[in-house]
Amino acid sequence: MKTSVKKLVTAVSASVALLGAGHAAAEIKIGIAGPVTGPVAQYGDMQFSGARMAIERINADGGVNGEMLEAVEVDDVCDPKQAVTVANRLVNEGVRFVVGHLCSSSTQPASDIYEDEGILMVTPASTSPDITERGYELVFRTIGLDSMQGPVAGKHIASLNPERVAIVHDKQQYGEGIATAVRDTLKDAGVEIAMFEGITAGDKDFSSLITKLKQADVDYVYYGGYHPELGLILRQARQAELDTVFMGPEGVGNKDINTIAGDAAEGLLVTLPPAFDQKEENKDLVEAFADKGEDPSGPFVLTSYTAVQLIAEGIEEAGSTDPFDVAEALRNGTFETPIGTVEYDDKGDMRSFEFVVYEWHSDGSKTPVN
Template sequence: MRKAATHSLPNLLAALVLTCSGSVVMADTIKIALAGPVTSPVADYGDMQFVGAKMAIENINAAGGVNGNNLEAVIFDDACDPKQAVAVANRIVSQNIRFVVGHCSSSTQPASRIYEEEGILMVTAASTSPEITAHGHQLLFRTIGLDSLQGDIASEYIVNQVKPEKVAVLHDGKQYGQGIAGVVRSELSAAGLEVAFFEQISTEQQDFSELINQLQTAGVDFVYYGGYHIELGLLLRQSAELGFNARFMGPEGVGNSAISSIAGSAAEGLLVTLPKAFDQDPRNAELVQAFIARNEDPTGPFVFPAYAAVQVIAEGIRLAGNSEPPDVADALRNNSFETPIGTLEFDAKGDLQTFSFVVYRWHADASKTALTQ
């Protein structure tokens, strides 16, 4: 694949349009739909994306826009629900919006089909299932890594560092949760670890005492959960109450400060795989302070990937010389981009060629300590 020069946000400063009289004017506004959960138990993950994307849009506009155009954010609530995501996608189509940053988890794939059919370019900053980019879509990209990578890193840590005797792998039955749980189960089994349970739990469930008793009776000493923080928080708290002392681990969907509110002291020692802490990168210090000045939290795992998603869309438009999604997609595939999450290059499927997940030890106060690089 041809790769041109690396491009960065400051190049957008040159994107002003001069009238024949020499005055500076802005042309049409380019709308970017920000699609994610607003009214949902996992609304925090939508907010992370909105915070990052809106900051990028404001910074790009302050630097002169893109090819003489300002960017405008339009927020849509997909509730992290596949059916509502389809309705949102159709609304985006009807409003003639040509770029999307979103969606959430299992809502991404059904929405992406509509965008591909309607010629809309989407960059997801939060959806990690490999299945999403496995259908040959030409207008679909992501600025986060895959569960196949995240699951490998988790499994390697479990095998080489935790060394449990008997493992339970639980999941929420959804594309994201079940998908990464399946990767972990396969990797652990291949390494010779006994996976005694591979079970789905209900996201509506509040009482896990029966399941916990089963795990305890079976001698399980390690539990991996594929899903979100709500269910795992309850599992952690109720396990502590019942004297079940197994170690727990989950993916980035559980790495939310709310899990400490749910689990309390039982959250201490939880293992979590998360994207690298981009807010700790000294190169992002000024941007971190900009978030803090607005009372916004820059530490969420999807904040900086969402910022980068808007940035690559903007640079793709600039490089293409127009806002036609197929031309922008070609620019994204054939260039590399300097962003707050690193130098980004996309493969033929629209996935990042490199991305880093890190294993963290979670603390009861919602802070975390990196255990891997």
């Protein structure tokens, strides 16, 4: 009861904020749905920053078929219940294209609503394979899948010839999904899995888990989940003098892990989308971000930018703003975007998407591992 009242308060205040936003002369509304508040809001910042930039630049170039794009921003707090609420609000606002959501567990229920209401959704961050498994026509993503990311991580660990590996996850759709993919890859490679265990997202005390890891005497620990928990695990492991190497998915790869873990974040391995902001052809765009004082290096900034760009190009290609025509155009076209050439399969997944292993440093920087 307590939480639902809290959500209500958030929803009411967010809708008041939306009312205040007023109406520009725009004609095509693009919903941007992601966490503005909550424990993973920093990923939301990346998403909003990328999507806003794309909308600005497209509008500055005269819009899409002469029509301007208008952003309708909503906050889902990375909470499945809240995601449904904001999805319904986007429906009421008459939005027909959505960039979002971010957390797989939010994207999943929200996409049911969008599909029913004929709204096209492009998620710039959700990597759970289940999202595109349901044969939906209007669901796309500009990011790879756990089933692509997990094997990259698994193969990397296997290539280091570990004797025993522990896998921990946060029991959420994203974390457990990717942890399972890593486990399967490692099993195929013949690596012994000493432990496969869930923790509770939001927990603060991991001393028992760390003692267990110590006892299990593992060489590597893979963590499926987000940075608030892994940051604490790293820090408490350092305190208990557990010196195994940790590895995590892109959900742990942002600078906030350093504020929590401090020096203990040094040497953490992370699979991330390649650093799109380092690519030569994106120089212009990176400068545009720098001019606004924003940082395009986060994993979801340029994927969100691309999501907006794809929607715009899809509309142009289809010559219509009917989401079904746009979906058709996206499935049949080939698009040059900041994250590379995008082609879609029937499910709405990109035909290819690369993940790269990085080593994380205690100052928040990262270097690719070969």
